[in-house]
Amino acid sequence: MYDHDLYHQKILSDYVQNWEHHTNQPYNWNSAVTCDVCKGIVQELRSAIEAKAPRETLLNISNFFCVHFKIEDVRVCKLVIEQYKDVVFGVIEQSLLSPDEICAQLIPDDDCGVPYNPKARWNVTLSKTPKPPVKPTPYPKPxxxxxxxxxxxxxxxxxxxxxxxxxxxxxxxxxxxxxxTPAPDKKGAGFWGDYRHCDLSPHMFYNMMEYLKSIQDQFDMIYFTGDIPAHNIWNQTRVDQLVRMRTFISAIEKYLPDKPIYFAAGNHESSPCNIYAPPFVKGNMSQDWLYGAFAEVWTKWMPLDTIDTILKGGYYTVSPFPGLRIVSINSNYGTTDNWWLLVNNTDPAGQLQWLSDVLQQAEDNNEMVHILMHHPAKHEQVKQWSWNFYTLINRYENIIKAHFNGHSHDDFFNVIYDSENASRPIGVGYVPGSGTTYNNLNPGFRIYTVDGNYTGSTWAPLDWDNYVAEISKSSAETPPAWVKEYSPRSAYGLKSLNPSEWDDLINRMNKNDTLFQSFLTFRYKLATHGPCKGGCVASTLCDLKTSRTNSPDLCKDLY
Known part of the structure; x- marks a missing residue:
């Protein structure tokens, strides 16, 4: 008989006693989940599974930890466990990793003291074609x-x-x-949206679509880098996700019918959120339901030869104009939040090997490349996936002209550096900020100007205009006004958008607090945020310099 109540009490008691002994303080029940808590959950579930405990017992164990360690409230704990139960139990049953190794991947910023795991190391095979001499990207002629x-x-x-x-x-x-309803002393959710923990309201969404329709002569095509559904990840079904996706697509078709759109898969498209099953997962838990929908929707604007890789792993490549190649990467196959990678994280769906081959062919054909990828480089990425991706970006720096990202709702950039010479910038990833207000942000979008469609074009970004709508200045009777927030060349004094200019901007912000504070204003899209001084400045600038997991040396010149 598996006495889960006794196990619960023992694990909880042992954890609290150890914590209080080492800190000499009473346990803070509102603290975040630590590595020790993670190990306790994994070990408890694994023991229960090995003891062939009933499924109800496994759910009770999970709910116990969620509630007692205040991961969420009782209602959310119950619903989120129901949402993720099949994945969690399937991963723990199949994974050969120890609790230490599992938790090190789930909580990468905590020191779990994980032993070396040789199975976690893998490398993409690069082409035997030597890397051509590095050529700086020239600015187009007037x-x-x-x-x-x-x-x-x-x-x-x-x-x-x-x-x-x-x-x-x-x-x-x-x-x-x-x-x-809100408490008597609190305001309720606003008509156009809210700065608190609230997502994009339909009123604001359709207002944005109307505005984009009114300025559609100012852009030629659309990149969408993921995340259509809201953040209620504890009670989303597959049907819910598909309804949201089709709602968004219907709006694009209605308001911008003549604009081609190219997609990247976000972590919120799936149900459960973040979970993208690799091809080795079969049956009802596979990703076929979502990739089939991607193929149906995305190929409205793309040739049918993209379907095979979309169905395989939610990624594709397409050349909309001679000399330009768009490569859409499914970054969910490289993140620590995708728990299926605890079973096997070796190049899921063969995506990075495919990317290597695509980039070599683009180089052979003298094509310039735009990479669409939801997660910015480094963010929440499994180390080996991150390092392999970084290797490919280094090898093909001559043709990769920009990385277009999302995920982080604020507005920033990541500089990518030479693997052999960390002082030489070779690329830039751009994060324009979200459409949603979640949280404490104004909704926004960006229009890039890139070198255009002509023989010899670099297809490199030349500048951009960021637009925001300040919902604090609107009411039910006063619609939000969309305003041009800034352009980086004028706001930051950049000569171009080449990587060296962004590297120089980081160095200038490290010495010029006025310039840094301007960056923060744009980062939060004109919404009010707290001060950032001292260590906050160094940490922020370090994030801008870091595009590879576990690479602290890239920031040593900032401290």
Whole structure:
């Protein structure tokens, strides 16, 4: 008989006693999940599975940890465990990793003291073609054609948003139909949105679409780098996700019918959120339901020869113009949040090997490359995936002209450096900020100007215009005004958008606090945030210099 109540009490008691002994302080029940808690959960579930405990017992164990360690409230704990149970139990049953190794991947910023795991090391096979001499990207001659690209990302459209509802619901997402009314001394959810833990309201979404329709002569095509559904990850079904995706697509077709759009898969597209099953997962737990929908929707704007890789792993390549190649990467196959990678993280779906081959062919054909990828480089990435990706970016630096990312809802950039010479910048990843207000942000979008469609074009970004709508200045009677927030060349004094200019900007911000504070204003899209001084400055600038997991040496010149 598996006495889970006894195990619960012992694990909880042991953990609290150890914590209080080492810190000489009473345990803080509101503290975040630590490595020790993670190990306790994994070991407890594994013991229960090996003892062939009933599924109800496994759910009780999970719920116990979630509630007692205040990971979420009782309602969210119950629903999120129901949402993720099949994946969690499947991964723990199949993974050969120890609790230490599992938790080191789930909580990479905590020191779990993980032993070396040789099975975690793998490398993509590079082409035998030698890397050509590095060629700086020239600035186009005056009068050269340009092209405009609208970048949308992280819409997180909440179809259950309710004006006037409780925006302080004490759950991860509020302002929804089931959140009730606000306390007497609190304001309810705003008509156009809310700065609190609330996602994009339908009113704001369609207002944005109307505005984009009114300026559609100012851009030629669209990049969308993922995340359509809202943040209610504890109670989303596959049907919910597909409805949200089709709602977004219907709006694009209605308001911008003549604009081609190219997609990248976000972590919120899937159900459960973050979980993208690699091809070795079969049956009902496979990713076929989502990749089939991607193939159906995405190929409305792309040739049918992209279907095979979309169905295999949610990635593809397409050449919309001579000399330009778009490569859409499914970065969910490289993140620590995708728990299936605890079973096997060796190049899921063969994506990075495919990327290596695509980049070599592009180099052979003298094509320039735009990479669309939801997660910025390094963010939440498994080390070996991150390092292999970084190797490919280094090898093909001559042709990769920009990385277009999303995921992080604020506006920033990542500089990519030479693997052999960490002082030489070779590329840049751009994160334009989200469509959603979640959280404490204004909704926004970006229009890039890139070198245009002509023989010899570099297809490199030349500048951009960021647009925001300040919801604090709107009301039910006063729609939000979309304003041009900034352009980087004028705001930061950049000569171009080449990597060396962004590297120089980081160095200048390290010495010029006024310039750094301007960057923060744009980072949060004109919304009010707290001060950033001292260590916060160094940490922020270090993030801008780091595009590879576990690479602290890239920041040593900042301290």
């Amino acid at each position: 009068g050269s054609p340009t092209m405009k690209i609208l970048l949308l990302t992280d819409m997180h459209l909440d179809l259950d948003y309710q004006v006037g509802s409780n925006a302080d619901c004490q759950e991860p997402l509020c302002c929804r139909v089931n959140d009730g």
